[in-house]
Amino acid sequence: MTVDNVTRLDKKLSKPTVRAVKETRAYTAFRVVNATLLVLIAAITLYPFANLAAQAFSSESYINSGQVTIWPRGFNLTTFDLVMSDSMFWRNYQNTVYYTVVATLVAMVLTTTYAYAISKYRLKGRKVFIGIAVFTMFFNGGLIPNYVLVNELGLRNTVWAIALPNAISVFNLLVMKSFFENFSTELEEAAEIDGLSTYGKLWRIVLPLSKAVIATMVLFYAVAFWNSWFAAFLYMDHRELYPVTVYLRNLIAGATSVDGAAGSSEATQIAANVKAVTMLLTVLPIVCLYPFIQRYFVSGVMLGSVKQ
Known part of the structure; x- marks a missing residue:
């Protein structure tokens, strides 16, 4: 050959x-x-x-x-014209955006730092901190103790009454913990050799490589706070402080006509679809936001499902 x-x-x-x-x-x-x-x-x-x-x-x-x-x-478009000309609707809409941004920011800071800390096996008392978090998934003080606590802390009629009591979702916490546990230890060790502190590693190494889980958690928290109405209904005393979800709730609960309607036929038209118009305007921002985060969502919800 x-x-x-x-x-x-x-x-x-x-x-x-x-x-x-x-x-x-x-x-x-x-x-x-x-x-x-x-x-x-x-x-x-x-x-x-x-x-x-x-x-x-x-x-x-x-x-x-x-x-x-x-x-x-x-x-x-009669009802659209009336609702969008209502100054209270836009005031409540502005409140919703403000509450959602602040509450989501607070929730992400607390959830990320808590999850990163308990993901380290060398942390003393790690199981205790995890147990405390998991315990709150099944047991809580109840409505009246929570109301008394928020009232005594002077949080009523402030954004903190919405942001702080719901700052950490244990489900989101455990998802982020699982992700950080599977993070490359070699990268963190190399960063530590280069002189980075624990916070430096988290800010400059871990978070830039955790876009999928962060985007997913932001979506979860933002949707939850945007749709929340009971906390504001409970802790806010003035209409000017309500989010748009409470505005919508009041319409659904008892509104059959809208102030400012000119004539009985117009009032009848407004009463027929004012709920649909307000619900559509309320859900529209989340629908518009979702396509920009969707590419992270699929990979984010699967984080921690496969162990190496």
């Missing part, structure tokens, strides 16, 4: 053989059924939102007769 033949044979043997895996009929049927079910579930889930948006732009006669499904009937 010549040298050329040997070389040609070696190349042929070293070349990986790629074979297409033929799908079985059973697997093909499974994929079709699975895709069909997912499409149906997505349609069922999206229908209430589509119906809400359709009612927000529909006229009163079609809404009351039940003819509105996922497309607006009798296109109407």
